[in-house]
Amino acid sequence: MKPVIALVGRPNVGKSTLFNRLTRSRDAIVADMPGLTRDRHYGEGRMGERPFLVIDTGGFEPVAKEGIMHEMAKQTRQAVAEADMVIFIVDGRQGMTPHDKTITDFLRKSGRAVMLVVNKAEGMRYSAVTADFYELGLGDPYVISAAHGDGVMDLVDEALNLALAQKPVEEEPFVDLGKTIKIAIVGRPNVGKSTLVNTLLGEERVIAFDLPGTTRDSIEIPFERAGQQYTLIDTAGIRRRGKVFEAIEKFSVVKTLQSISEANVVLLLLDAQQDISEQDAHIAGFILESGRALVVGVNKWDGLTSSRRDEIKIDLDRKLDFLSFAKFHYISALKATGVDQLMKSINSAYAAAMSDLSTPKLTRALIEAVEHQQPRRKGSIRPKLRYAHQGGMNPPIVVIHGNSLDAIDDNYKRFLEKHFRETFALVGTPLRIEFRSGK
Ligand code: GDP
Ligand code: GDP
DSSP, X not given: OOOEEEEEOSTTSSHHHHHHHHHSSTTOOOEEOTTXXXXXXXXXXXXTTEEEEEEEOOOOOOOSHHHHHXXXXXXXXXXXXXXXXXXXXXXXXXXXXHHHHHHHHHHHHHTOEEEEEEESOTTSOHHHHHGGGGGGOSOSOEEOOTTTOTTHHHHHHHHHHHHHHHSOOOOOOSSOOTTOEEEEEEOSTTSSHHHHHHHHHHHSOBOOOOOOOOTTSOEEEEEEETTEEEEEEEOSSEEEETTEEEEOSOOOHHHHHHHHHXXXXXXXXXXXXXXXXXXXXXXXXXXXXXTOEEEEXXXXXXXXXXXXXXXXXXXXXXXXXXXXXXXXXXXXXXXXXXXXHHHHHHHHHHHHHTOOOOHHHHHHHHHHHHHHOOOOOBTTBOOEEEEEEEEETTTTEEEEEEESGGGOOHHHHHHHHHHHHHHTTOOSSOOEEEEEEOO
């Protein structure tokens, strides 16, 4: 599980600046989720080999004075609840304010590990910028400049060490999970996730049930169906209670991101009785960014009029067109219809995501593509594509070697992707194309 760091502090201390610096790095899942989370932002950062999630609590609207404190309290509380540790930022140029003390009290009650960080300290002496803040009783402050980057690497390194120290040691699963397909079932509240889990586990013998854990742990539930082994990754708040699964928590972005990142195949559930919402689209966006294989279940298909069925199909086409690489299934978790086909698609999406593509086959497919359509010249330069090899699985990454490949435009990249997808029958998984130029 990736450690989760919350950035907390009053407006204008530099939270967003630090957030951007931490997440701007490669393939950040920077989520701007209006409506869903008010003004919290989620991002992924990476320190060497260590990935982590960051929550920025900034950006709330300064309305009435009481409104500010109210909103701040809410944002802070929610972010802190989801985090392993808190980076509490204060402004070294402005010095201490009463709000800083209020936030300190919050944090103390939360019981989370806190690092006090004095920002905007570029060009200032340590003793001068920190003097004010000892009064908060949070120990020696860290000193950074989020804008210039000074001290940020050390800060993150220390924050990750602290976050890991907070985490319980993860238990070893007691079955061999080597060949099982790890599935995360995600979707907004009430789409039918718990019902589907019940249907999946109720019909077949459950080999084992939850490993113990706190609410922040992921729970892995192994099960078998039609001879295939699966592990259900549950961080999304589906919990076993006796024989019934109940959603015990509200929707959590962090848990959704975590379960997606631990899965091989994500099953996105939608509710056919409702229109596709912004929240559905956001979750779909996360899955796409993650590169995981995907199958979409359009649930509650039972008892719909045929005009409603047409309506929802049009809505899906319009709002989720970027998921066209995935198979859509119209199911009823309650009546257990369509579930067998859905599981078959999960198997094939997994197989596609794990495809082993040899260099000769990839290179042949590349040559075919180029014969069919050459990349356009850019000025006097024509990109030259030479050979391809596989750079990774889940998602499959095709690395193309050649010269002047940075002159290749997005259209041509999409053409190549489509060609590889069709040649190797890659259904249900994103496919990434990377270019490496000889010079
Ligand atoms: P937030 O409201 O806490 O998210 O704060 P922002 O990140 O939006 O920053 C508020 C202001 O402080 C902006 O004008 C930033 O450019 C500025 N700022 C942020 N970090 C630094 C820093 O390290 N040094 C200086 N001098 N200014 C900074
Ligand atoms: P979750 O919050 O995503 O776990 O959703 P639940 O599994 O708790 O389901 C929410 C509601 O939708 C419950 O009242 C279910 O009985 C109902 N529901 C779930 N699946 C179906 C289905 O396939 N058809 C119909 N008609 N209702 C369903």
